[in-house]
Amino acid sequence: MRRKADRVDKVAAKVVLQSYRGGTCDESDPLFREALAELSNDPALAEWFQAEQEFDAVMAEKFRNVPVETAVKKRLLGEEQPPVATPGR
Amino acid sequence: MEHLKLFKSAPRGSTSFADFVEENFAPAYRFAFCLSLAHESANHLTESVFGQAREAKANGANGAIDKRWLLAALRREWNGSDESPVAICPETHQSIGAADVATLNPDVVLETLHGMRLERRLILSLFYFERLSYLEIAGVLGLPAETVLARLADAKIELRQRLEMRRTQKSSALEPPVGAAKGRSSG
Numbered sequence: 001m002r003r004k005a006d007r008v009d010k011v012a013a014k015v016v017l018q019s020y021r022g023g024t025c026d027e028s029d030p031l032f033r034e035a036l037a038e039l040s041n042d043p044a045l046a047e048w049f050q051a052e053q054e055f056d057a058v059m060a061e062k063f064r065n066v067p068v069e070t071a072v073k074k075r076l077l078g079e080e081q082p083p084v085a086t087p088g089r
Numbered sequence: 090m091e092h093l094k095l096f097k098s099a100p101r102g103s104t105s106f107a108d109f110v111e112e113n114f115a116p117a118y119r120f121a122f123c124l125s126l127a128h129e130s131a132n133h134l135t136e137s138v139f140g141q142a143r144e145a146k147a148n149g150a151n152g153a154i155d156k157r158w159l160l161a162a163l164r165r166e167w168n169g170s171d172e173s174p175v176a177i178c179p180e181t182h183q184s185i186g187a188a189d190v191a192t193l194n195p196d197v198v199l200e201t202l203h204g205m206r207l208e209r210r211l212i213l214s215l216f217y218f219e220r221l222s223y224l225e226i227a228g229v230l231g232l233p234a235e236t237v238l239a240r241l242a243d244a245k246i247e248l249r250q251r252l253e254m255r256r257t258q259k260s261s262a263l264e265p266p267v268g269a270a271k272g273r274s275s276g
Contacts, residue, residue: 015238015242016238018241018242019223019237019238019241021220024222051186051187052245054186055185055187056217058191059217059248060220062193062195062198062199063119063123063198063199065195066123066218068114068115068118069118069131069132072114073114073118075136076110076114076139076143077107077110077111
């Protein structure tokens with residue numbers, strides 16, 4: 001029975017830790033503190049978590065490269081005239 | 090009401106529309122682009138939602154119009170435009186590692202994200218693009234925090250599997266068609 005309970009705890013910890021981001025208010029969230037405490041008892045879970053954090057860092061970097069077009073922003077700020085309307089739009 | 094405290098917002102009535110645009114345009118645009126994967130649609134969505142924000146502010150709702158409001162409004166605007174992505178079987182696919190993701194073109198990552206169901210794409214966009222916490226995402230999407238935790242975990246697993254599929258498809262496309270060569274030699 002204990003083994004099954006451990007597995008459930010590990011699954012639950014993984015679900016919670018997938019949302020964790022270090023250096024933010026997550027560090028003081030009791031939900032994450034509890035899940036992070038599991039890492040010191042489970043090397044495999046700690047290794048999984050490390051890989052997960054690395055994946056998140058790479059993904060965030062990929063998304064940061066999305067260019068932001070500024071024509072609409074300029075229009076909203078009154079710095080540019082709206083484009084001429086085209087048929088079918 | 091708790092989620093309203095999660096975003097920093099200026100004191101009621103003190104933020105001009107120009108300041109609001111300066112502060113929030115880039116995250117709103119990136120989120121819109123992530124939803125639509127097209128600059129034309131992202132422009133249309135952001136212009137429409139900022140137009141709503143300007144109107145609401147003019148009508149005295151200044152304090153309620155913040156980044157959370159913008160993201161939620163973008164989500165509503167895009168809701169009717171979801172397509173039917175190809176489903177994958179979770180048990181049969183490997184997950185990609187960080188080192189392999191790093192080698193992928195950002196466009197491939199975005200296209201992969203765009204192939205996912207809207208509810209998962211939304212959560213991933215808010216988590217990676219906007220770097221929101223699960224509580225903030227719950228506020229934007231109007232979902233219980235527990236639901237966000239579960240959906241984010243599932244969405245990340247699916248994303249890693251889809252990225253691995255893209256990576257291996259790309260690799261196999263460069264290799265000679267082994268099966269086809271065998272077929273010819275036996276015939």
